[in-house]
Amino acid sequence: MEVVIVPDARAGGELIAEAMASLVCRKPGALLGVATGSTPLPVYEALSAKVRSGAVDMSRARIYQLDEYVGLPAGHPESYRSTVLREVVEPLGLTEDSFFGPDGTAEDVQAACEAYDRALAEAGGVDLQLLGIGTDGHIGFNEPCSSLASRTRIKTLTEQTRVDNARFFDNDIEQVPHHVITQGIGTILEARHLVLLATGEAKADAVAHSVEGPVSAFVPASALQLHPHATVVVDEAAASKL
Ligand code: GLP
Numbered sequence: 001m002e003v004v005i006v007p008d009a010r011a012g013g014e015l016i017a018e019a020m021a022s023l024v025c026r027k028p029g030a031l032l033g034v035a036t037g038s039t040p041l042p043v044y045e046a047l048s049a050k051v052r053s054g055a056v057d058m059s060r061a062r063i064y065q066l067d068e069y070v071g072l073p074a075g076h077p078e079s080y081r082s083t084v085l086r087e088v089v090e091p092l093g094l095t096e097d098s099f100f101g102p103d104g105t106a107e108d109v110q111a112a113c114e115a116y117d118r119a120l121a122e123a124g125g126v127d128l129q130l131l132g133i134g135t136d137g138h139i140g141f142n143e144p145c146s147s148l149a150s151r152t153r154i155k156t157l158t159e160q161t162r163v164d165n166a167r168f169f170d171n172d173i174e175q176v177p178h179h180v181i182t183q184g185i186g187t188i189l190e191a192r193h194l195v196l197l198a199t200g201e202a203k204a205d206a207v208a209h210s211v212e213g214p215v216s217a218f219v220p221a222s223a224l225q226l227h228p229h230a231t232v233v234v235d236e237a238a239a240s241k242l
Contacts, residue, residue, distance in 0.1 A: 001211065001224055001225055001227070001230045001231075001232060002230070002231045002232070003211055003231075003232045003234065003239075003242070004231060004232070004233045004234070005234055005235070005236065005239045005242075006233060006234070006235055006236075007235065007236060008199070008235050008236070009039070009042050009199040009200075009235055010042050010046075011235070012042060012043075012197050012199060012233045012234070012235055013040075013041070013042025013043045013044075013045060013046045013197075014042070014046045015233060016043045016046075016130065016195055016197060016233060017043050017044075017046035017047040017049075017050060018046075019128065019193075019195065019231075020032060020043070020047055020128060020130075021047065021050050021055065021056040023127060023128055023193075024056055024057070024058055024060075024061050025056060027127065028057070028059075028060040028061070029060045029061065029062065030061055030062070030127040030128070031061075031062045031063075031064055031123055031124060031125065031126050031127050032061055032062070032063055032064070032126070032127065032128055032129075032130070033064045033065075033066055033126040033128065033129035033130060033183075033191055034063055034064065034065060034066065034084055034088050034130055035066050035067075035130050035131050035132045035140070036065075036066075036067075036080050036083050036084065036087075036132075037132045039132040039133075039197050039198065039199055040130055040132055040197060041087065043130060043197065044087050044088050044091060044092075045091075047092065048091035048092055048093075051091075051092055051093055058092050058093065058094065059093070059094070060098075061092070061094070061098065062098045062099075062100070062123065063084065063088055063089055063092075063094060063098060063099045063100075064099075064100050064101065064120065064123070064126060065080055065081065065084045065099070065100070065101030065102065066080075066129070066131070066140045066182065066183050066188075067080060067102065067140040067141045067180055067181060067182035067183060068080045068081065068101055068102040068103070068104035068180060068181045068182075069104050069177040069179075069180050070104045070109060070154060070177055070179040070180055070181060071104065071105075071177050071179065072104060072105075072177060073105070074105050078168050078169060079104060080101065080104075081101050081104070084099065084101065085099065100116075100119060100123070101116075102116045102152065102181035102182075103115070103116070103181075104180075104181055109154050109179075109181065110153075110154070112181065113151070113152045113153050113154065113181055114152075116152050116181070116183075117151055117152045117187060120152075120183075120187070125190055125191065125192065126190070126191035126192065127191070127192050127193065128191065128192070128193045128195060129188060129191035129193070129194050129195065130195050130196075130197065131188070131194060131195065131196040131197070131221075132196070132197060132198070133196060133198045133203055133206050133207065133210065133221050134160075134161055134164065134206065135160065135164060135202055135203065135205075135206055136158065136160050136161065136206065137206045137209055137210055137218075137219035137220055137221050137222070138161065138220050138221070139185070139188060139196070139220050139221045139223075139224075140182040140183050140185075140188060141155050141157065141161070141180040141181075141182035142155065142182055142183075142184065142185050142188075142220040143155060143156075143157065143158050143161065143220070144158070144217070144218050144219065144220060145217050145218060146184070146185055146217060146220050147184070147185065147186070147217060148185050148186065148189075148215070148217055148220075148223050148226070149184070149185070149186040150184030150185050150186050150187070151184040151186055151187050152181065152182065152183050152184055152187050153181070153182070153184055154179055154180070154181055155179070155180050155181075155182055156178055156179055157176070157177070157178055157179070157180060162176040162178070185220055185223045188223075189223060189226060189227055192229065193229045193230075193231070194224055194227050194229065194230040194231070195230075195231045195232075195233065196210075196221060196224060196230070196231070196232045196233070197233045197234075198232070198233075198234050198235075198238040199234070199235040199237065199238050200235070200237050200238055201237040201238070201240060203234075203237075203238040204237065204238055204239070204240045204241040205241060206219070206221065207232070207234055207238050207239065207241065207242065208241035208242055209221075209222065210222045210224065210225075210232075211225075211232060211242060212242060
């Protein structure tokens with residue numbers, strides 16, 4: 001595992017956007033796995049600036065969404081589908097045709113999870129998966145105690161994650177769904193390159209446990225230690241307990 005400490009979130013965003021752009025230059029149809037939350041926004045901003053300036057042509061790239069809430073109505077602004085469309089797909093000048101994610105509105109959620117993993121395999125797998133990290137060490141929505149071999153499946157959010165994510169739902173925890181679909185840790189580990197970005201002091205404990213602690217289901221992000229090509233990009237604040 002490679003750990004890169006950058007001065008701030010903006011520098012982290014620029015570094016990862018550069019890695020994505022150079023991947024797409026080498027492999028125009030690359031499949032980029034994207035995460036939601038506040039942390040990856042500087043990456044998407046830096047990457048869309050490169051597209052606008054003509055530094056990179058992303059028109060053949062494909063975007064895969066990592067996880068999704070279950071039960072929000074289609075088109076809900078805080079569904080991860082709407083979020084990725086708004087924050088990634090549209091700013092990169094792509095269309096919905098190049099975008100795929102888990103179906104959180106499906107009646108048969110188990111079948112939707114299996115269909116997602118099948119589609120991912122048929123698409124050739126993820127070339128670069130961008131990850132954030134929860135304050136409890138989760139990646140995607142794999143909460144502590146998720147199996148390190150897990151596949152895409154339905155999960156129940158912990159109270160801590162619902163509290164953390166309430167800011168996207170008018171600070172009203174009642175509006176935060178209890179259930180989600182997430183790529184499993186085993187699924188995530190199949191991406192060819194994993195890039196985890198963590199910024200801010202609130203992530204310092206989770207980063208220290210993930211990078212320097214034992215590999216453990218109690219800290220899902222520690223599974224990155226098992227991957228042959230994992231890069232952890234942290235700002236000074238998130239690195240403060242390393
Ligand atoms: C959610 C997402 C994760 C994300 C995490 C951290 O739980 N499912 O993919 O990494 O939030 O979000 P933030 O970057 O806003 O702290």
